[in-house]
Amino acid sequence: MADIILNPYYMQIASFILINIILGISIYITLSTGLLSLGSAGFMSIGAYTSALVTMKLGFPMPLGIVSGAMVAALAGILVGIPTLRLSGVYLAIATLGFGEVIRVWFNNLEITRGALGIPGIPQMGREITGSLREFGITPDMLGLRANQFSALILFFILLILVILTVWFFVRLQRSRIGRAYAAIKADEEAAEAMGINTTYYKVLAFAQGALVAGFAGALYAHTTSFINPGDFSYHRAVEILIFAVFGGSEVIWGPIFGAAFLTLMPEVLRGLADYRFMIYGVLLIVMMAFRPQGIIDYQVLDWLKKKVKRNKSASPLDKQKGGDA
Amino acid sequence: MKKWMKVVGLIVSVMLLLSVVACGSQGTSGEGGEQSGETESGEKVAKIGVISYLTGDGAAYGEAITSGFEMARDELNEKHKGELKIELVIEDSAGKRDQALNAAQKLINSDNVLAILGPTLSSEMFVVGPEANAAGVPIMGTSNTAKGIPEIGDYVFRNSIPESLAIPAALKKAVDEFGIQKVAIIYGSDDDFTVSGYEVMKKAAEDLGLEILTTEEYATGDTDFSAQLTNIQAAEPDAILASSLYKEGGLIVDQARKMGLDVPFVGGNGFNSPQFINQAGEAANNLVVASPWFPERDDAQVKEFVAKFEEKYGKQPDQFAAQAYDALYIMAQAILDAGTVTDRDAVRDALANIKDFDGVTGDFSFDEIGDPVMEPVVLIVKDGKFVEFK
Known part of the structure; x- marks a missing residue:
């Protein structure tokens, strides 16, 4: 276990998994109102560029940069959401995909983003924090770690905490008035409206929340890789994010989370197969779609898992002992 | 209920098998090499x-x-x-x-x-x-x-x-030999490689005191460059500087020659490829490029x-x-x-x-x-x- 935690290679993969989980959640939120938005890559780029530019040009501290990246993306989400949410289904998908491309071309032609050249040297979270801790006299050697181990660990734990908070927030949200409204709109929009739900408001809200989370992930991505260019946020990225939800399942929040984790891990696990790895990745997706078109995780799987856990709990001797002690 | 569980079981076992195979091959490639x-x-x-x-x-x-x-x-x-x-x-x-x-x-x-x-x-x-x-x-x-x-x-x-070494060398040579004074530039504006080549080109042309008549842009994947080339033709340059990858580069040179633009081209590193010649053929004549590598060099x-x-x-x-x-x-x-x-x-x-x-x-x-x-x-x-x- 210590080998895994202390090896920056594994921590790096874990960090990308965590960022992709946040992206998976962003598409899940819009899907939970029955809207198919392919704008995630566009919102991600807004978050990434905003955070990179305000930290580098205006000297904002990194946490503030990341928050402002997410906020600007959410604002863009509201602005784009209000007109496009008159569309539904595949028309909305096309419109949002178009939005993503417009944003990409825009970043490609702006002077301040250095166009297609991209922005190198964005402060990297792990290295930056390691550096500032050193100023306070805390060095990685004190913990018996090398500098790169330490910064990889810090990056991982920060992302882990952020992911836990994000997941927790949206799990809670589902049980709230807002979450119920989303579910009602997804099930039947007209019926929901007849029940007195302001569907436009909730749809724009879901869209903006999706944009906020995608922008957040984008900002984290910029501060993880330390270089971004518009090519990062092309429609390939939008489709990749969509696949997280399609593969993992889009009925429950655990679906896209599982999808993101699994699909990010796969190319690394298959690294040993060299040229064949992306072939296998593709075959896996086809097999998956043939056998489980609804995605790996849905309510049934979740119930089954819950039952299994419960059964194990009641059967485990440790629990009995605990009960006895009480 | 039972049926889908079987299917899930099947998929999971296939995936496990795959990952075992993968780990196996990874393990051998890792252990085969000594520290x-x-x-x-x-x-x-x-x-x-x-x-x-x-x-x-x-x-x-x-x-x-x-x-x-x-x-x-x-x-x-x-x-x-x-x-x-x-x-x-x-x-x-x-x-x-x-x-x-x-x-x-x-x-x-x-x-x-x-x-x-x-x-x-x-x-x-x-x-x-x-x-x-x-x-x-x-x-x-x-x-x-x-x-x-x-x-x-x-x-x-x-x-x-780096391009900042190669492109000025090519341009200087071309200027010395062809007596170039006025140039036009064409480049791909959405690719980091072609944009950085363009920036070097522009600076090199300014350093040599050349007059830049027009600067034309295209996007990666374009196949028709007649609009840009017509503008260039109208400006009557002594030479065209092009920063592009060989795919677009071949098409640009070919279409320029067909329009009757016979001035020399000075290219970036993207032209430095046998594929470029394959694609452009005779139209590639009079293209100047600086390369670190020349396979026909007279050296043992x-x-x-x-x-x-x-x-x-x-x-x-x-x-x-x-x-x-x-x-x-x-x-x-x-x-x-x-x-x-x-x-x-x-x-x-x-x-x-x-x-x-x-x-x-x-x-x-x-x-x-x-x-x-x-x-x-x-x-x-x-x-x-x-x-x-x-």
Whole structure:
């Protein structure tokens, strides 16, 4: 276990998994109102560029940069959401995909983003924090770690905490008035409206929340890789994010989370197969779609898992002992 | 209920099987290579990591580069038998930055390589370079031409000549020979490689006091350039400067000639490819480009390399293969100079001190930041062939 935690290679993969989980959640939120938005890559780029530019040009501290990246993306989400949410289904998908491309071309032609050249040297979270801790006299050697181990660990734990908070927030949200409204709109929009739900408001809200989370992930991505260019946020990225939800399942929040984790891990696990790895990745997706078109995780799987856990709990001797002690 | 559980079970078992296979093959490739160190016979083993673009659109580049490395490795291991054995650990980046970063972390931390060669793209280097630098692993790019690569840190080097060296050389030669005064520029505005080439071109033209009549843009994937070329034709330049990849470059040159634009072209590094000539044919005549690599150079070392490469891979080596081949030789020289296969810092210092290395791409030294100091060869296309422009 210590080998895994202390090896920056594994921590790096874990960090990308965590960022992709946040992206998976962003598409899940819009899907939970029955809207198919392919704008995630566009919102991600807004978050990434905003955070990179305000930290580098205006000297904002990194946490503030990341928050402002997410906020600007959410604002863009509201602005784009209000007109496009008159569309539904595949028309909305096309419109949002178009939005993503417009944003990409825009970043490609702006002077301040250095166009297609991209922005190198964005402060990297792990290295930056390691550096500032050193100023306070805390060095990685004190913990018996090398500098790169330490910064990889810090990056991982920060992302882990952020992911836990994000997941927790949206799990809670589902049980709230807002979450119920989303579910009602997804099930039947007209019926929901007849029940007195302001569907436009909730749809724009879901869209903006999706944009906020995608922008957040984008900002984290910029501060993880330390270089971004518009090519990062092309429609390939939008489709990749969509696949997280399609593969993992889009009925429950655990679906896209599982999808993101699994699909990010796969190319690394298959690294040993060299040229064949992306072939296998593709075959896996086809097999998956043939056998489980609804995605790996849905309510049934979740119930089954819950039952299994419960059964194990009641059967485990440790629990009995605990009960006895009480 | 039971049915879907069976299906899930099936899928999970297939996936488990796949991952076992994957881990198995990974395990053997990892264990097969010994750690850097000394074997019983006193032969030192140096493990060098390679990050290359092996799957995806640009796989041709990665393939050329790894062939160059493999050939150099076989020759070096033969030459230094009993003294130094080089092992390459080759990882794919698929041209993606996150994959390149994963590959670098694996090489640095799981494989414990002594040094890294690659990655293929400049944009990948901007991500991988800082990480290798922070971990204290010497890294040398063999195909990165963008501005600001060795500036990343003390441990970052490259042996590929930057555009800021190649393009001005080509332009100066063309100006001297053709008496150019007014130029037009055309470039791809959505690709980091062509944009950085354009910036160098613009500066080089201004430095030489040339008048830039018009600057035209296109997007990667365009096939019709008549609008841009009509504007250029109307401006009546003495020469056209083009920064593009060979795909668009071939089309631009071809369409320009068909419109009757017969002025010379001065190209960026993208034109430096046999594929460009294949595509443009006769239209390519009078295109000037500076290259670190010229396979027909009259030099025994070059002739031997070309002959051996053709024998092994059945095609002529391009500049990527040649630069990779030289890079491993330079790295081996640094390891021998440092006299260690475990001390990364010593290898870095030895690398920085490489001077007057005689490779297939010419006489080579590093400057104080780790950029190459070398004379590019200026080539011109005559009768559908690259020849030295004298």
